[in-house]
Each structure stands twice: as C-alpha cells, then as structure tokens.
Amino acid sequence: MDFSPQRYDNMTYNRVGRGGLRLPPISLGLWHNFGAKDSLENQQAILRTAYDLGITHFDLADNYGDGAAEINFGKLLQSDFAEHRDQLIISTKSGHRFWDGPYGGGPGGGSRKHLIAGLDQSLQRLGLDYVDIYYHHTPDLETPLDETVGALADLVQQGKTLYIAISNYYGERSEEIRHLLKAAKVPCLMNQLPFNLLDRNAESSGEFSSLYNDGVGVITFSPLAQGLLTNRYLNGIPQDSRAGKPDTCLEQGQITQTLLSKIRKLNDIAQERGQSLAQMALCWNLNFKPVTSVLIGASHPDQIVANVAGLTRKTFTEEALSRIAEVIK
Numbered sequence: 325m326d327f328s329p330q331r332y333d334n335m336t337y338n339r340v341g342r343g344g345l346r347l348p349p350i351s352l353g354l355w356h357n358f359g360a361k362d363s364l365e366n367q368q369a370i371l372r373t374a375y376d377l378g379i380t381h382f383d384l385a386d387n388y389g390d391g392a393a394e395i396n397f398g399k400l401l402q403s404d405f406a407e408h409r410d411q412l413i414i415s416t417k418s419g420h421r422f423w424d425g426p427y428g429g430g431p432g433g434g435s436r437k438h439l440i441a442g443l444d445q446s447l448q449r450l451g452l453d454y455v456d457i458y459y460h461h462t463p464d465l466e467t468p469l470d471e472t473v474g475a476l477a478d479l480v481q482q483g484k485t486l487y488i489a490i491s492n493y494y495g496e497r498s499e500e501i502r503h504l505l506k507a508a509k510v511p512c513l514m515n516q517l518p519f520n521l522l523d524r525n526a527e528s529s530g531e532f533s534s535l536y537n538d539g540v541g542v543i544t545f546s547p548l549a550q551g552l553l554t555n556r557y558l559n560g561i562p563q564d565s566r567a568g569k570p571d572t573c574l575e576q577g578q579i580t581q582t583l584l585s586k587i588r589k590l591n592d593i594a595q596e597r598g599q600s601l602a603q604m605a606l607c608w609n610l611n612f613k614p615v616t617s618v619l620i621g622a623s624h625p626d627q628i629v630a631n632v633a634g635l636t637r638k639t640f641t642e643e644a645l646s647r648i649a650e651v652i653k
Contacts, residue, residue: 335378418442603634
C-alpha cells in the first residue's frame, strides 16, 4: 500500500511526559465503528486516511466491538500496513469484563491471570508479537496493586509490550500505581482519561497536575463529548445521531436547553476562530500541559480530514480562553 511521502511533513509529534516516545496530537481510537457489523471497507478507508495524514497511533482494547475491533485491525494491518509496522504505535487494554468465568475481568481485572491472558488473547487477534502500549483499562479495587504491577512489569520483560500505561485512574490510586511501576523499572507512560469542554474532572480533580509533576503524559478520550461538541446538535437531535438511537451511552434526556445554549455559544467562539466546534474542542484539549494527544473516533474518513485540518489553529488568545471559561463554568 502506497501512502503519501509527505504524511509526516505537516504533523507535529508531542513528547509523552518526560519519556522518549512521541505521539501525534490526534490519535485514532477504534472504540466505535470497528465492530463485526461495520463495513470492513469503511474501516480500511478510515485507517488509510488517518495514516496518510500522519496519524501514527491507533488505540484499541480487548472489548472494543466485543473483540472484533482487534480482529479487523489485525486483518487490515497485514493487508495495508505490514511494511509500516515500525512507524506505528499500537495500543490495547485489558481490565473490563470480557470473557466468561471468574478470570474474565471486572472484579479481578487487575489480577495477574487476567492481564497476562488478556494480552495474549489480544496479540492473537491482532496477529502481532507485541503491542507498543498496554493499558490497565480500569482500576480493580479487589486486587492488590503490587500484583497488577508485577504482571505488567513481566509483560514488558517478556517483550509483549514496550510501554505500560493506565486508564481511568485518579488520585491516590493513580499515584500509588505510578510509584510501584517506577520502582519496578517500568515507569507509567501515560494515563488515558475522559476530558472535554463539558467534562473537566481530569483537570479539576488535580489529576492533570499530579501527572505533569511526575513527568507522566495524558491522552484524552471523548474530546467531543459523544458528539455533543460538534454541529450535530445545534438545531435539535437528529434521528441518526447517538442521542437519537436506543442503547447508546448518550441519552436524549442529557441534552437540556441549558446545555444546548452552552454548545451554541461555544460554536460562536469557534466560528470566530475560523474553526468548527469540533476542531476547537480538540485544540482546547491540547492546551493543557500534560495532554500529549487526543483520541478521536470516526465513522467516515472525511471526519479525520476535518479534525486534522483544525490543528492549524491550535493556539488560543487569553481572551478566547476567558470567553470559553465563562461559557463552561
């Protein structure tokens, strides 16, 4: 597969914390649209477009699409990206409940049994010998952290992952696992956290500051608040939107008139900046010191093109930041 020889020319790559790895400011997450029922042709187009624009980081988890995301990505990796493997950062995660029985995750998702078996299963689905980044997907309060850390450190020693990261960790538990990982000589690369203009807990809780002080990076997910921070809801709830469909994590009841008023005001600021609301929301995330990269999802390649184009206006004036803060307070 031929890709643009200029794909890296217009993309900057940010250092992750105080480590040596660099990631693009926008990374592609495969949480949605890479399931068994999704078009493989469309998945291929999304991945090709992302890489052709300089996006080198693809983020998965064992439970995305009930395992189908890893299977599909593995197929496309072999057909389209095999010769580019060393130019890619591929991450996956374990921890949530994923298979039957007492060892399948949830409670016990931080156990040695679950983490080692989980990565072995992921590598089989992906068709890889190793991933670049392996996350503990969510804290497990029933398993001692030294057991979790011991398993993660062993996976690095076995060559099954190059880096260890955490996801959805906050406060004392985040500090403790980072301390234990450092002591085990496999320092935590980064914490993956939800963060956007409508959900600022990762910053207001002090987690961002703690990670930054420790030299640990952050990659944020849900930067567009499940689509709320796009132009989709400026004039109501489309039937084909996430909020318009049953059995999604975004319910119509969440979309109040107060919320819509905030979104419209933010859209006005974005328009004045010469950006779409989505483009501004992504750039706003990158304005926080520990944030290395922002995870986006895509249902169509054009969305990736638009999001990457927004990076030409990453900086904000103090006036713009003040106006945004006034809207979202």
